[in-house]
Amino acid sequence: MLHATDFAENEYQDIYSGHLGGRTLPKFVIPREPSDPRTVYALIRDELALDGNSAQNLATFCTTWTEPEIHRLMDDCLGKNMIDKDEYPQTAEIESRCVHILANLWNSPSGARTIGCSTTGSSEAAMLAGLALKWRWRGAGRPNLVCGPVQVCWEKFARYFDVELRQVPLEPGATGLRPNQLRDHVDENTIGVVAILGVTYTCDYEPVAALAAELDAIQADTGLDIPLHVDAASGGFIAPFVQPELEWDFRIPRVASINSSGHKYGLAPLGVGWVVWRTADLLPEELVFRVDYLGGEMPTFALNFSRPAGEIVAQYYNFLRLGRAGYTAIQRVCLDTAAHLAGQIERMGPFTLLYGGDGALPAVCYTTTEDAGFSLYDLSTQLRIKGWQVPSYPLPANRQETVVQRVLVRHGISRDVVSLLAQDIRRGIKELTGVSPKRRQVGFHH
Numbered sequence: 001m002l003h004a005t006d007f008a009e010n011e012y013q014d015i016y017s018g019h020l021g022g023r024t025l026p027k028f029v030i031p032r033e034p035s036d037p038r039t040v041y042a043l044i045r046d047e048l049a050l051d052g053n054s055a056q057n058l059a060t061f062c063t064t065w066t067e068p069e070i071h072r073l074m075d076d077c078l079g080k081n082m083i084d085k086d087e088y089p090q091t092a093e094i095e096s097r098c099v100h101i102l103a104n105l106w107n108s109p110s111g112a113r114t115i116g117c118s119t120t121g122s123s124e125a126a127m128l129a130g131l132a133l134k135w136r137w138r139g140a141g142r143p144n145l146v147c148g149p150v151q152v153c154w155e156k157f158a159r160y161f162d163v164e165l166r167q168v169p170l171e172p173g174a175t176g177l178r179p180n181q182l183r184d185h186v187d188e189n190t191i192g193v194v195a196i197l198g199v200t201y202t203c204d205y206e207p208v209a210a211l212a213a214e215l216d217a218i219q220a221d222t223g224l225d226i227p228l229h230v231d232a233a234s235g236g237f238i239a240p241f242v243q244p245e246l247e248w249d250f251r252i253p254r255v256a257s258i259n260s261s262g263h264k265y266g267l268a269p270l271g272v273g274w275v276v277w278r279t280a281d282l283l284p285e286e287l288v289f290r291v292d293y294l295g296g297e298m299p300t301f302a303l304n305f306s307r308p309a310g311e312i313v314a315q316y317y318n319f320l321r322l323g324r325a326g327y328t329a330i331q332r333v334c335l336d337t338a339a340h341l342a343g344q345i346e347r348m349g350p351f352t353l354l355y356g357g358d359g360a361l362p363a364v365c366y367t368t369t370e371d372a373g374f375s376l377y378d379l380s381t382q383l384r385i386k387g388w389q390v391p392s393y394p395l396p397a398n399r400q401e402t403v404v405q406r407v408l409v410r411h412g413i414s415r416d417v418v419s420l421l422a423q424d425i426r427r428g429i430k431e432l433t434g435v436s437p438k439r440r441q442v443g444f445h446h
């Protein structure tokens, strides 16, 4: 008897009855023969369909929606390596423009002359900023870096580059590092303090200006001149547009460097971050590898060598396409949507908000009330049944007893989408407790 797979592949072959479609795909050994590209594409695409739906991934800060023109630019840049600055001088020029635009956006005293570079994301940017701090420090003991509840990239920096990470525990009720905590943790071996504009756990901002003022006071009292780095992975593309009065950036003289993720609220596709130094002298010469074929204007300071160029070009596209007004409109709507969701969550009854989408990132962070009668982990599972990815996790030390859930609102997450999420949160609670949150709330009022 003949099997469909016995026929030689031809251009009319059906995808699912061809020699690949009728078998399980090779998983450990490269196949001997080539295959029809349409078939391979279709089969890989089928497998990828089993991933979560990125539009329902409310755990990520990263871009999940982009305009068709960005898809085209990414395609145009597919063959370009951003490190080949002599072969692709215009791509290098575009990277340089983005650095200066960001320096200006972050109120650098000399935006057109500051130094900075693109990176793969905020993690690499954090490593570079940390390295510059370490290089400039002139202490004799083991270097340390002081911070609050940082993202894992700072733990990696400390481990990889042999720096003691002094992570200051959260005070009761606090969502991040507080100025009064600094004095007990800094000393002559502190290479810098990291302030976070958009704490990963709670999405609130740390008080950068107050932290800087405390470092000023510490310098006045002890002579220690400790630089401040701002990890604005998310907030760097939010605050300038929707909280322009908030002083967190180079307006504060103590802020030596800032990192941000282009692929988060910068709205570029995945794979781009930025780090900018206040002035060129803050980036030690020894760390910079200069390329002379561009007149030495763009320093090479990166952990990687080859890197795709498309996401950098897409970042520039966004700057031109959206302008300040466009970014402001998008981030404003995201904040309004987050605040709307926070209101719905608060009204349900069994939640206490830690952060309600006002004043910092477009996000909501909440915990359960003591008598809620269900766990947030179980609620996450209930939401997953409907395709939503909403993470639950404990806060860092010393608030580990508080488990929170976090929803990130970003470009493409509409008010309607969060209303549907709220509906599914209510449904999940009913499933877990047998009582719908609305009725429970009426009960409270009577």
Ligand SMILES: Cc1ncc(COP(=O)(O)O)c(C=O)c1O
Pocket: 061, 120, 121, 122, 123, 124, 126, 151, 153, 196, 198, 199, 200, 231, 233, 234, 261, 273
């Ligand atoms: C505060 C903060 N810093 C750094 C990072 C790491 O950024 P990236 O994913 O761009 O490497 C994140 C990611 O969530 C973050 O929230």
